[in-house]
Amino acid sequence: MNLSDLILQAVINGILIGGFYAVMMLGFSVIWGVMGVINLAHGEFLMVGAYLTWVLNRQYGIDPFIALIVVLPAMFLLGYIFQRILINRIIERPFLIALLVTYGLSVAMASTVKLIYKADPRVTDTALTGFWNLSDGVGIPATKFYILIAALIMMAGLYLFLQYTRLGKSIRAAAQNKEAARMVGIEIGQVYAITFAICIALTGAAGALISPTTSIFPFMGPVLTLKAFAITAMAGLGNIPGALMGGIILGLVENLIATLVPGVGSNLGITSSFILLVVVLVTRPQGLFGGLKPAEAR
Amino acid sequence: MATLTLTWQRLHLGRWGLLFVVLLLVAVPLPQFFAPERNLVTDSLLFSLTQMFILITLASNWNLTGGLTGYVDFGHAVFFGVGAYGTGILMGQPGWEPWPEALTLWSFWPAMLVGGIVAAVFAVLLGSATLRLKGPYFSIAMLGTFVAMRELVRVVRPLTGGGLGMTLPPYLNRPLFYYLTLTLAGLVVALMWWIRRTEFGSTLIAIREDEVGAEMRGINTTLHKITAFWIAAFLSGLVGGIWAYQNAYIDPDVVFLPNRTVDMVMMTMLGGLGTVAGPVIGAATIYWLRDVVWSNLLLFHQIAEGILLIIIVLGAPEGIMGVLGDRSATSLPRLWRKWFPSTSSESEQPA
Numbered sequence: 001m002n003l004s005d006l007i008l009q010a011v012i013n014g015i016l017i018g019g020f021y022a023v024m025m026l027g028f029s030v031i032w033g034v035m036g037v038i039n040l041a042h043g044e045f046l047m048v049g050a051y052l053t054w055v056l057n058r059q060y061g062i063d064p065f066i067a068l069i070v071v072l073p074a075m076f077l078l079g080y081i082f083q084r085i086l087i088n089r090i091i092e093r094p095f096l097i098a099l100l101v102t103y104g105l106s107v108a109m110a111s112t113v114k115l116i117y118k119a120d121p122r123v124t125d126t127a128l129t130g131f132w133n134l135s136d137g138v139g140i141p142a143t144k145f146y147i148l149i150a151a152l153i154m155m156a157g158l159y160l161f162l163q164y165t166r167l168g169k170s171i172r173a174a175a176q177n178k179e180a181a182r183m184v185g186i187e188i189g190q191v192y193a194i195t196f197a198i199c200i201a202l203t204g205a206a207g208a209l210i211s212p213t214t215s216i217f218p219f220m221g222p223v224l225t226l227k228a229f230a231i232t233a234m235a236g237l238g239n240i241p242g243a244l245m246g247g248i249i250l251g252l253v254e255n256l257i258a259t260l261v262p263g264v265g266s267n268l269g270i271t272s273s274f275i276l277l278v279v280v281l282v283t284r285p286q287g288l289f290g291g292l293k294p295a296e297a298r
Numbered sequence: 299m300a301t302l303t304l305t306w307q308r309l310h311l312g313r314w315g316l317l318f319v320v321l322l323l324v325a326v327p328l329p330q331f332f333a334p335e336r337n338l339v340t341d342s343l344l345f346s347l348t349q350m351f352i353l354i355t356l357a358s359n360w361n362l363t364g365g366l367t368g369y370v371d372f373g374h375a376v377f378f379g380v381g382a383y384g385t386g387i388l389m390g391q392p393g394w395e396p397w398p399e400a401l402t403l404w405s406f407w408p409a410m411l412v413g414g415i416v417a418a419v420f421a422v423l424l425g426s427a428t429l430r431l432k433g434p435y436f437s438i439a440m441l442g443t444f445v446a447m448r449e450l451v452r453v454v455r456p457l458t459g460g461g462l463g464m465t466l467p468p469y470l471n472r473p474l475f476y477y478l479t480l481t482l483a484g485l486v487v488a489l490m491w492w493i494r495r496t497e498f499g500s501t502l503i504a505i506r507e508d509e510v511g512a513e514m515r516g517i518n519t520t521l522h523k524i525t526a527f528w529i530a531a532f533l534s535g536l537v538g539g540i541w542a543y544q545n546a547y548i549d550p551d552v553v554f555l556p557n558r559t560v561d562m563v564m565m566t567m568l569g570g571l572g573t574v575a576g577p578v579i580g581a582a583t584i585y586w587l588r589d590v591v592w593s594n595l596l597l598f599h600q601i602a603e604g605i606l607l608i609i610i611v612l613g614a615p616e617g618i619m620g621v622l623g624d625r626s627a628t629s630l631p632r633l634w635r636k637w638f639p640s641t642s643s644e645s646e647q648p649a
Contacts, residue, residue, distance in 0.1 A: 038434050038438070093615070094615075095370075095437075096370050097615055099372070099434065100560075100564065100567065100607060101608050104607030105604065105608065106604070108600075108604030108605055109604075110600075111598075111600035114600075115597060222445070222556065223445065229438045229442075233438075273442075274439070274443065274445075275446075277442060278427055278428065278442075281439065
C-alpha cells in the first residue's frame with residue numbers, strides 16, 4: 001500500500017467516525033444551547049447507553065442496532081429523572097456550579113458502573129459486518145458505514161423535530177429568549193426536562209452505535225466529553241449541519257495525524273482536537289457556522 | 299503587651315490571621331516531638347501533614363486565578379505535572395542517547411527551581427492564548443490542555459519514559475519534606491494575603507467583577523491575568539517538583555491524575571472562593587474527610603466523593619467562609635431555605 005492509498009483510507013475512516021462524533025456531541029450542544037448547562041457527565045451518559053446495549057447483546061442476544069429500540073426510551077427516562085432531580089437546580093446558577101455538579105455526577109456514574117461491571121474493556125457483536133473493497137487495501141468497513149447511516153437518520157429526525165413540531169419550536173424559543181417564551185405560555189420547566197431527556201436518549205443511542213467497533217469501559221467518558229466540547233465550540237450551539245461538519249473535520253484531523261505521524265497511534269487524537277479548538281476559539285469565537293444562538297460567556 | 303496589641307492591629311490580620319500564626323507556631327516544632335513508640339507524632343502523621351500542605355498550596359495557587367481573577371481553571375494541575383516532569387527529567391537519566399551530559403543527575407534544589415520556571419514559562423505561553431477566552435471556554439480549554447499534556451508525555455517516550463514512567467533517586471527524609479511543604483504553604487498563604495491588599499490584587503478583583511469596565515479604566519487586563527497565571531503556575535510547578543522527589547517515581551497517570559485538577563476547585567469552593575483562608579480550610583477539611591471516607595468505604599469512596607462534591611456545591615456555593623460570615627444564616631431552617639431554594643421558584647419570578 002502506498003502513501004496515497006493510506007491517506008485515502010484515513011479520509012474514509014475520518015468521515016465515517018465524523019458521523020459518530022456528530023451524533024455523539026449533538027446532545028451536549030443542544031443542552032448547552034437551550035439550558036446553558038455544560039454537561040461534563042455527557043460521556044458517562046454515553047457510557048451507560050453503551051453498557052445497556054452490551055447487557056442486551058450478551059444476555060438476550062439482541063443486535064446493537066436493534067437494541068436502539070430499548071436504549072432510546074430507557075435513556076430518555078433516565079435523562080428526564082436526572083433533569084428533575086439534579087440539573088433543574090443548576091440551570092440559572094453561575095457556570096462554575098454547573099461544571100462542578102456535572103463533574104461530580106460523572107465521577108459517581110463512572111465509579112458505579114466500574115463497581116458493577118469491573119474495569120475491563122468490552123465489545124458487542126453485530127450481524128452487520130464486512131468490508132467493501134474499493135481498490136486493493138482501500139475500502140469501507142461496513143459496520144462503521146451502518147453507524148454513519150444510523151447517525152444521519154437520528155440527526156435528521158432531531159432536525160425535523162426541532163424545526164417542525166410544536167414542542168421542537170418551544171425548545172428553540174426557550175433557547176432564544178427564555179422570558180419571552182414564558183410570556184407566550186411555554187412551560188419552561190417541562191421544556192427543559194424534555195430537552196434534556198431527548199438529548200440523553202440521543203447520547204445513549206450514540207453509545208449503542210459505537211459499542212460494536214470500539215471497546216467500552218467505565219472511564220471512556222471524559223475524552224468523549226472533551227471532544228463533544230471541541231466540536232460544539234467549532235460548530236456553534238445546537239447547529240445540526242455544523243455538528244456534522246465539525247465532527248467530520250475532527251475525524252479527518254485525528255485519522256490523518258495517526259496515519260502520517262509515525263509512532264504516535266491514536267494517542268494524539270485528543271491533543272490535536274484541542275489544538276484545533278484553541279485555534280478556532282481564538283480566531284472565530286462565535287464558532288465556524290453559527291447556531292441556535294451565539295456562543296456567549298455566561 | 300500594649301504595644302504588641304497595637305502592632306497586631308496595625309497589621310490588619312484579624313482573627314483568621316491570628317489563627318494562622320497559632321497554627322504555624324504549633325506546626326513548626328512538631329517534628330521535634332517525633333516519637334514513633336508513643337504513637338503520637340509518627341511517620342505517617344508527618345506524611346499526612348505533608349500531603350495536606352501540598353494540597354493547601356495547590357488550592358491557594360488555584361485561588362489566585364480561579365477565585366480572585368474569576369478565570370475558572372479546570373486544568374491547573376498541568377503546571378504541577380510540568381514541574382514534576384521538569385524536576386524528574388533533570389534529576390533522573392532519560393533514555394535519549396545524545397542527551398546532553400549537563401542535563402542529567404542534577405541535585406534536587408536547582409532541579410526544583412528549574413521545574414518551577416519551566417512551568418511559569420509554559421503558563422505565559424499558554425495563557426497568552428487561553429486567557430483571551432471567556433467563562434466556560436477558558437475552563438474547558440484548560441481541561442483539554444491537561445488531558446492533551448498527559449497524552450503528549452505518554453508519546454514523547456525518549457524524554458519522559460512514556461507510560462512506563464521514570465524513577466528519581468529515592469530519598470527518605472520525612473522532616474525535610476515536612477518543613478519544605480510547610481514553608482511553601484506558609485509562604486503561599488502569606489503571598490495571597492499580601493496580594494489581596496495590594497493594587498495588583500484589587501486589579502484582579504476588578505477584572506473578575508467587570509473585565510470590560512476594568513479595561514476601560516485603562517487597566518492592561520491581559521498583562522494582569524497573565525501575571526497572576528504565571529505566579530500560580532510557578533508555585534504549582536515547585537510543588538510538583540517536591541512531590542516528584544518525595545514520590546521518587548513519576549508516570550503520566552499518577553502525575554496527571556484527573557482528580558488532582560478538580561480537587562483544587564473543590565477545596566477552594568468548599569472553603570470560599572476568592573478568600574485567603576478559604577483554600578486552607580477547604581483543603582484541610584477535604585483531606586481529613588477523605589482519609590475517613592477512604593478508610594471506611596474502600597469500594598464506594600469514589601461514588602461517595604462524587605456525591606459529596608454535588609452536595610457541597612449545591613448546598614454551600616459560598617463555602618465555609620461564606621457560611622461563617624453570613625449573619626442571616628443563624629437558624630437551621632433559614633440555612634436550609636438558603637441552601638435548598640425551592641425548585642419551583644423559577645415560575646414565580648417576574649418574567
